[in-house]
Amino acid sequence: MKLFSIFSQAVRRQPVAIIALVLLLFFLAMELSQQVEYAQGFDTYFSKEHKEYKQYKLFTKDFGTSIASAYVFVKGDDVVNYETFEYMLKLGDVLSTIDGVGEIKSPAHSIVNRLGYLPQDEKTLESYAYKLAQFYIPKRSFALMEIEITASQDKYNVIAKEIERKLQLVPKPTGVVVEATGNPLVRYQVNQAISGSMKSMGMAAVLLMVVILGLVFRGVVSQKRFLMLPLVISVFTAVMAYGLMPVLGIPLTEVTNAFFPVLIGLSIEYAAQFQSRFEEEMRKGRSAFDAAEKAIFSVGTALSLAMITTVIGFLSMVFSGVPSLSWFGFLSAIGLIIAYLLSLTFLPAVLVLLSGRVGEVKEKKAKNLETFARGVARRSNLVLILTVVLVTAGFYGYSNVGIQTDFYKYIPQDLPAIRKMNELKSLVGSQDRVILVMETDGVDMDTIEKFDAMCRYVASSEPQVTDYSNIATLLSMYGMPKNDYQLENVLDRLPDVQKKKYVSGGELAAYFTVAPMDWLEFKDLYERVKEEINFYGLGQGYYLTGDVVLKMFVADLIINGQNKMTLASYALVFLLLLFVYRSFSKAVVPLLPITTVIAVVGGVMYLLGINRTLVSASLNSLTIGLGIDFSIHIMERYLEERRMGMSPEDAVAITVSNTGRAIITSGLTMAGGFAAMMVSPFPIMRDFGFVSVISIIFSLIAALTVVPAFLVFIESLRAKRMQQQ
Structure with missing residues (x-):
C-alpha cells in the first residue's frame, strides 16, 4: 500500500524529525489537558432532541426549578423544641441568601407559614409540628430541612460549597449536629471522585502493563531495553487523546473518564504487534531499517484492519443516543488512530535509531502453542460443536440480564452525601416524584x-x-x-x-x-x-416529567441503544471485511468468535447477577471492535502461510506459535487496561471493567481456537468438493 510506503520512507529518511514532532505534540497535549471540564447527570445521558428530556427542560424553564433539592439533617437527643426550631429558621434565612436557592422547608417553617410565628410553649409547638410537618420529623432525634434548588445544574458545585460554608456560620444549639446532602452536594462530590478515579485507574493501568509486558513480552524482545516501548506508545496515545478533549468540547464524565486506562490497554496491541514482527525480521539477519520496513508492510494490513474495525466498534456508540457514550466512543476512536500512527512511525523510528547491529539471537520456539494449535487443527469439528453449545447456553443468559437505571447506584457509595441520602431514604422512604404539567x-x-x-x-x-x-x-x-x-x-x-x-x-x-x-x-x-x-x-394538553420518569427512559436507551450499537457494529465490520477480502467466508470468519464471546459474556453476567448499565450497554460493540483484532491477525497470518505453500495444519501451527505470542501479549495488556477500571470507586466502572476483561480473555481464546478450527473446516470442505468433482 502507498500509505505503508510513505511510513517506511519517512522512518528511513527522517527518524529524528518524527521523534521530535511526536514529543512536541505530547507536551502540547499535556498543557491542553489542564483545560478539561467536568459534566454529569441527565445532560450527559440524553440528547437535546429527546422528547421526554425536552419536556424535563421545559418544566425547569417554565416553573423555575431544576426538580432538585438539598437537605440538611438536624440531629440531637431531642430536636422537637423551641431552641432547635428557632435555629432552623435562622439557618433558613442564611441559606436563602445563596443565589439559586428557592423555598426552604422544615417543621419550623411549616408552623410559621401557618401561624405567622413560632410558639414558645413546648406542647403547643410539638402539637403543631406533628400536625403540619410530620414528614420533616421522622423521629424526635432527627429533623429535616429541605432546600429547593432553582438554579441550573452547572451552578450546583457553587451552591454545594456555599451550603457547606454557611452551615458553619449559624451557631448551633448544644448537642445538635448538622449535616448536608442532596443532589447538588452529590454532584459536587462526584466531580471530585471522577478526577481521582481517572488518576487511580491510569496508575493501575500503567502498573499492570509493566507487569504483563515483563512476564509475557520478554520472550519476544531480544533487547530488553526495548521491553517497555509498547507502554511508552500507549501512554503517549492516552495523553494526546486527553489533550484533545477541550479542543473537541468533550467533558470528563463518569463515563468518559474510563477512556484513559482503556487506551493504555488498547494502544499496546498495535505497538506489540509491530515490535514482535520487527524482532522476528531482525532474527533473520536483516538490518534495523530493513526489519522496520518489512514489519510495516507485513503487519500493516492487519493493523489497519484491526484499527478500522475497532474504531467502527467505538464509533457505533453514536447510535446509542447517549451523549456520554458517544463522547467516550469518539474519543477512544481518535485515540486508536493516534496509536496506529505512532506504532507505524514513532515506534519504528525509535527502534531503527537505537537498535544498531544485533548479534545472533536464537529464535525462541513456542512449543506449547504449536502443540495446542495442531490439536485445534486436528479436532476442528469438535471445537465448532462445543462453540455452538456455548452460544446456545450463553444467549439464554444474555436475554435475561437485568438493567440498572438508578444513577445513585452508578456512583461511589462511600461518598458522604450518598451515605446521608441512603440514610434519608431509610427514614422517610422514597422521594421519587412524577410531575404532571397541564395546560389550562x-x-x-x-x-x-x-x-x-x-x-x-x-x-x-x-x-x-x-x-x-x-x-x-x-x-x-x-x-x-x-x-x-x-x-x-x-x-x-x-x-x-x-x-x-x-x-x-x-x-x-x-x-x-x-x-x-x-x-x-x-x-x-x-x-x-x-x-x-x-x-x-x-x-388541553399535558405531559409527565421528573427524575424518575427520565430514569425509566434511560432503561429504554440501554436496551434500544445496545441493540442499535450491536447491529451497526456487525453490519459495518462485515461490509468492511467483505470489501477488503472480496470473500463472504473471509468476512464471516472474524465475526464467528465474536458472536460466541457476546453470548458467553451475557451468560456470565446473568450467572453473576451483573446488571446492564449505560456503560455496559456498549459492551457488544466494544467486543466486536476489540475482539475482532485477534481474529484478523490470526486469519491474516494463516492466509500468508497458506500462500507460501504450507498445509492447513502447518499454517495453523506457525500462525499460533508466532502471531499467537503477540496477540496473547496484546490481549493480556488490553485486559490489563480494562482491569484497571476495577480500582475505580465508581461501581458502574468496576462492573464494566470486570465484564470487559472477561470479554477480552474469551475473545483471545476464541481467536486461538474458533478461527483456526473454522479455517481448517472450510479448507476440508473445499477439498472434499474438489474430490467429488
Whole structure:
C-alpha cells in the first residue's frame, strides 16, 4: 500500500524529525489537558432532541426549578423544641441568601407559614409540628430541612460549597449536629471522585502493563531495553487523546473518564504487534531499517484492519443516543488512530535509531502453542460443536440480564452525601416524584378545584402513589379561597418562589410521590397514570416529567441503544471485511468468535447477577471492535502461510506459535487496561471493567481456537468438493 510506503520512507529518511514532532505534540497535549471540564447527570445521558428530556427542560424553564433539592439533617437527643426550631429558621434565612436557592422547608417553617410565628410553649409547638410537618420529623432525634434548588445544574458545585460554608456560620444549639446532602452536594462530590478515579485507574493501568509486558513480552524482545516501548506508545496515545478533549468540547464524565486506562490497554496491541514482527525480521539477519520496513508492510494490513474495525466498534456508540457514550466512543476512536500512527512511525523510528547491529539471537520456539494449535487443527469439528453449545447456553443468559437505571447506584457509595441520602431514604422512604404539567384556559377557582379533584382521583386509584401536592395544597395552608376575587388576593400574597412551583402562566403542576419500584413496574404505573388523566378529560394538553420518569427512559436507551450499537457494529465490520477480502467466508470468519464471546459474556453476567448499565450497554460493540483484532491477525497470518505453500495444519501451527505470542501479549495488556477500571470507586466502572476483561480473555481464546478450527473446516470442505468433482 502507498500509505505503508510513505511510513517506511519517512522512518528511513527522517527518524529524528518524527521523534521530535511526536514529543512536541505530547507536551502540547499535556498543557491542553489542564483545560478539561467536568459534566454529569441527565445532560450527559440524553440528547437535546429527546422528547421526554425536552419536556424535563421545559418544566425547569417554565416553573423555575431544576426538580432538585438539598437537605440538611438536624440531629440531637431531642430536636422537637423551641431552641432547635428557632435555629432552623435562622439557618433558613442564611441559606436563602445563596443565589439559586428557592423555598426552604422544615417543621419550623411549616408552623410559621401557618401561624405567622413560632410558639414558645413546648406542647403547643410539638402539637403543631406533628400536625403540619410530620414528614420533616421522622423521629424526635432527627429533623429535616429541605432546600429547593432553582438554579441550573452547572451552578450546583457553587451552591454545594456555599451550603457547606454557611452551615458553619449559624451557631448551633448544644448537642445538635448538622449535616448536608442532596443532589447538588452529590454532584459536587462526584466531580471530585471522577478526577481521582481517572488518576487511580491510569496508575493501575500503567502498573499492570509493566507487569504483563515483563512476564509475557520478554520472550519476544531480544533487547530488553526495548521491553517497555509498547507502554511508552500507549501512554503517549492516552495523553494526546486527553489533550484533545477541550479542543473537541468533550467533558470528563463518569463515563468518559474510563477512556484513559482503556487506551493504555488498547494502544499496546498495535505497538506489540509491530515490535514482535520487527524482532522476528531482525532474527533473520536483516538490518534495523530493513526489519522496520518489512514489519510495516507485513503487519500493516492487519493493523489497519484491526484499527478500522475497532474504531467502527467505538464509533457505533453514536447510535446509542447517549451523549456520554458517544463522547467516550469518539474519543477512544481518535485515540486508536493516534496509536496506529505512532506504532507505524514513532515506534519504528525509535527502534531503527537505537537498535544498531544485533548479534545472533536464537529464535525462541513456542512449543506449547504449536502443540495446542495442531490439536485445534486436528479436532476442528469438535471445537465448532462445543462453540455452538456455548452460544446456545450463553444467549439464554444474555436475554435475561437485568438493567440498572438508578444513577445513585452508578456512583461511589462511600461518598458522604450518598451515605446521608441512603440514610434519608431509610427514614422517610422514597422521594421519587412524577410531575404532571397541564395546560389550562386560565387559572381560576373552578379550574383549581377540578385539577385538585383529578389529582386526588389519580392518587386514590394508584396504591403506589403515596402522596401528592398542587396549588390547592398550597392555598389550603393560607385558607382556601371561596371565589376568584379571593384567589387573586391570596395569589398576590404568596411568595413567588412558592407560587411558581405550582403555577406558570396558564399551566398547572402537580407532584405525585411514588413508592420505590424497578423500572418495569414504574413503566406500568406511568402508562396507567396517563390513561387515568386521559379518562378524566381535564385540560388541553399535558405531559409527565421528573427524575424518575427520565430514569425509566434511560432503561429504554440501554436496551434500544445496545441493540442499535450491536447491529451497526456487525453490519459495518462485515461490509468492511467483505470489501477488503472480496470473500463472504473471509468476512464471516472474524465475526464467528465474536458472536460466541457476546453470548458467553451475557451468560456470565446473568450467572453473576451483573446488571446492564449505560456503560455496559456498549459492551457488544466494544467486543466486536476489540475482539475482532485477534481474529484478523490470526486469519491474516494463516492466509500468508497458506500462500507460501504450507498445509492447513502447518499454517495453523506457525500462525499460533508466532502471531499467537503477540496477540496473547496484546490481549493480556488490553485486559490489563480494562482491569484497571476495577480500582475505580465508581461501581458502574468496576462492573464494566470486570465484564470487559472477561470479554477480552474469551475473545483471545476464541481467536486461538474458533478461527483456526473454522479455517481448517472450510479448507476440508473445499477439498472434499474438489474430490467429488
